[in-house]
Amino acid sequence: MISIREATMEDIHILRDLGIETYRDHFSEIWTAAGMQNFLNEDFSICELQKSIESPAHHCWLIAFDEKSRAVGFSKVNWSKLIPVSGEVGAELQKIYVLKSQAGKGYGKQLLQFIRQSAENRCESSIWLDVLKSNSNAQRFYESLGFEVLGEIPFSTDKTDIGMVVMCCALSR
Numbered sequence: 418m419i420s421i422r423e424a425t426m427e428d429i430h431i432l433r434d435l436g437i438e439t440y441r442d443h444f445s446e447i448w449t450a451a452g453m454q455n456f457l458n459e460d461f462s463i464c465e466l467q468k469s470i471e472s473p474a475h476h477c478w479l480i481a482f483d484e485k486s487r488a489v490g491f492s493k494v495n496w497s498k499l500i501p502v503s504g505e506v507g508a509e510l511q512k513i514y515v516l517k518s519q520a521g522k523g524y525g526k527q528l529l530q531f532i533r534q535s536a537e538n539r540c541e542s543s544i545w546l547d548v549l550k551s552n553s554n555a556q557r558f559y560e561s562l563g564f565e566v567l568g569e570i571p572f573s574t575d576k577t578d579i580g581m582v583v584m585c586c587a588l589s590r
Contacts, residue, residue, distance in 0.1 A: 418484065418527070419481040419482060419483055419484075419489065419490070419524050419527050419528070420481070420482050421479055421480070421481050421482075421527070421528060421531045422479065422480060422482075423473075423477060423478065423479055424470060424478035424479060424480050424491070425470065426467065426470055426471070428470075428478075428480055429463060429466050429467060429470065430463075431480060431488050432461070432466055432470075432478060432480065432491055433461045433462075433463060433466060435480075435488055435490070435491050435514070435516070436457075436460070436461040436491065436512070436514070437457050437461055438516065439490075439491075439514035439515070439516060439517070440453075440456075440457060440460075440461075440514065441453065441457075442516070442517040443514065443517070447549075447574050447576060447577060447579060448574045448575060448576055449575050449576050451575070452574055452575030452576060455575075456574075466478075469493070474496070475495060475496055476493060476494065476495055476496070477493070477494045477496065477535065478491065478492070478493050479491060479492045479493075479494070479528065479531065479532070481515070481524055481527070481528050483519070483524075489515060489516050489519045489524055490513075490514055490515035490516060490519065490524050490525070490528055491512070491513075491514060492510065492512055492513040492514070492528055492532060493510075493511045493512040493513075494508055494509065494510055494511065494532055494535070494536070494544075495508070495509040495511050496508055496539060496541065497541065498545075500543070500545045500567070500583065500585060501547070501567075501568070501570045501583050502567050502568035502569075502570065502583050503567050503568075503583075503585070505542070505543070506542070507536075507541055507542055507543035507544060507545045507585065507588075508532075508536040508539070508541040508543070508544045508545070509544075509545055509546065510529075510532060510544055510545070510546040511546070513525060513528055513529065513532070513546075515528070525558070526558075526562065529562055532544065533586075533588065536588055537588050537589065541588060542587065542588060543585050543586060543587050543588055544564075544585070544586050544588065545567070545583060545584065545585040545586070546559065546564070546583075546584055546585075547570060547572070547581035547582065547583050547584070548581060548582050548584060549572070549579055549580075549581060549582075550569060550572075550579055550580040550581060550582050551579055556582060556584070559584050559586075560584075562586065563586045563587075564584040564585060564586040565584060565585060565586070566582055566583070566584055567583045567584065567585050568582075568583050569581065569582055569583065570583055
């Protein structure tokens, strides 16, 4: 079981470190070393994290802690964002990552359930995300939690063109 709370400015270094570690663990094969470093420098810079954390009306960063109060995962949700391919608006689950060493413990599912409840409390009509077209395990995970495929959008790194699958889950109001 994990505890989950909204991140604050005091958590900025935890988020940066978790983000860099989990992203490298999960996606290093789709970037060159330089491309990966450039992406991480932009996406997980202190400046970018600070701007995002300081905009709670638009973004929500969550941190998950295990029973020993160690940070094991995080997520970023963008509220009321336009859904690619559908034109509707919903809560975008932009990031949800768990440390590779903590995979298989149900932490991702718990984090997603927390996000779902938060989105319902904000009267969002749906949660949507995009996932690498090549990541069939993640797609199956999201499908098992009620997400459906809406379509595909382009995505490329400095190494390859991959593409993303857009998935969405309707929420009860």
